[in-house]
Amino acid sequence: MPDVKAYSAASETSPLAPTTIRRRDLTENDVQIEILFCGICHSDLHSVRNEWSEFSETVYPIVPGHEIVGRVTNVGASVTKFKTGDLAGVGCLVDSDGTCNNCAEGLEQFCPERILTYNSPDRHLGGVTLGGYADNIVIDERFVLRIPEKLNLPAVAPLLCAGITTYSPLRHWGVTKGKKVGVVGLGGLGHMGVKLAHAFEAHVVVFTTSPGKTEDALRLGADEVVVSRNTAEMEKHASSFDFILDTVSAPHDINAYLTLLGRDGNLTLVGAPPEPLKVAAFLLIGGRHSLSGSAIGGIAETQEMLDFCAKHNITADVEVIPIQKVNEAYDRMLRSDVKYRFSIDMDSLRSD
Ligand code: NAP
Ligand code: ZN
Secondary structure, rough: OOOOOEEEOOOOOOOOOEEEEEEOOOOEEEEEHHHHHHOOOHHHHHHOOOOOOOOOOOOEEEEOOOOOOEEEEEEOOOOOOOOOEEEEEEEEEEEOOOOOHHOOOHHHHHHHHOOEEEOEEEOOOEOOOOOOEEEEEEEHHHHHHHHOOOHHHHHHHHHHHHHHHHHHHHHHHHOOOOOOOEEOOOOOHHHHHHHHHHHOOEEEEEOOOOOOHHHHHHOOOOOEEEOOOOHHHOOOOOEEEEEEEEOOOOOOHHHHHHHHEEEEEEEEEEOOOOOOOOOOHHHHOOOEEEEEOOOOOOOOHHHHHHHHHHHOOOOOOOEEHHHHHHHHHHHHHOOOOOEEEEEEEEEEHOOO
């Protein structure tokens, strides 16, 4: 396959810059997708800057991007789910062994052989997989999602990671009408968590460090907004939550949230700060609280989430940018200055 335009970073201190990469020739099960939009996830930034080196060392050059929507431009001979011209989505997963218990249960994200969209071993070309800040991608049809035609494409892209990463734990922990649910951090994941928990008819409370996001939080579906640096406001919610979803990307005090859980309440971390968090034992013991984590979601559940979003007209709130502004977007994301997800218009790469 000819060279493919992309943006990559050459080291943990390098900005993203134009490059060309190779994609594999289509195998019989592969789909080739021209990428139209790709969301910018905070995980892209953690990975580009090698902030998770203790758990997953970044291999350079890295091409990030795992919130991909596009059009199918070619299919292998055995492909049955997609044809040329179809809309298609790709999230964080591009392969798994397909045989382990996790895969059998549709939980490919926990397969020991799972291959992520970038920075995982590439079984076809060697090296590591390269993500969605690129003109196109070639991927096994098992990992391609159907995108409902009626949704706004730049705003659909973030559903492929931010959407499923919040949908899955909200479902797993039984968030429904009558439950009091907290969402900590109103960024890309957080704002999707608010929209989804609201759609599940929970009572939603947003915790933010940015007082300027209060109005937006209410518009997005929150019933209440708490500025988390205000101790008196926090105390009003003591021992009252069924479930809290923590989406914060940086070190922070999770004990301040454990203390807000009601009996048997759960706090789930989806945010992935590189440094360990401190947990006060008595804040778990006291109310039989639990603390857990959650990783994206399996392929079937991702499709379920996309179909749910189409039915309820839910997409991300996006600021569409040309790829030439990607480094500026990273800096703004670090300052919590995103409303509420950047979505890269990949035509800007093609005309670069
Ligand atoms: P994001 O858009 O940057 O949002 C993070 C939000 O956290 C910010 O908007 C801010 O919200 C809050 N925040 C940032 N720094 C903070 C600090 N020092 N103290 C308290 N709050 C702070 O990032 P994202 O794309 O939503 O990703 C969030 C995290 O989830 C990242 O660590 C990412 O790697 C991780 N992630 C995990 C999974 C998974 O499968 N588990 C999947 C995707 C992403 P306020 O301004 O409202 O305070
Ligand atoms: Zn992500």
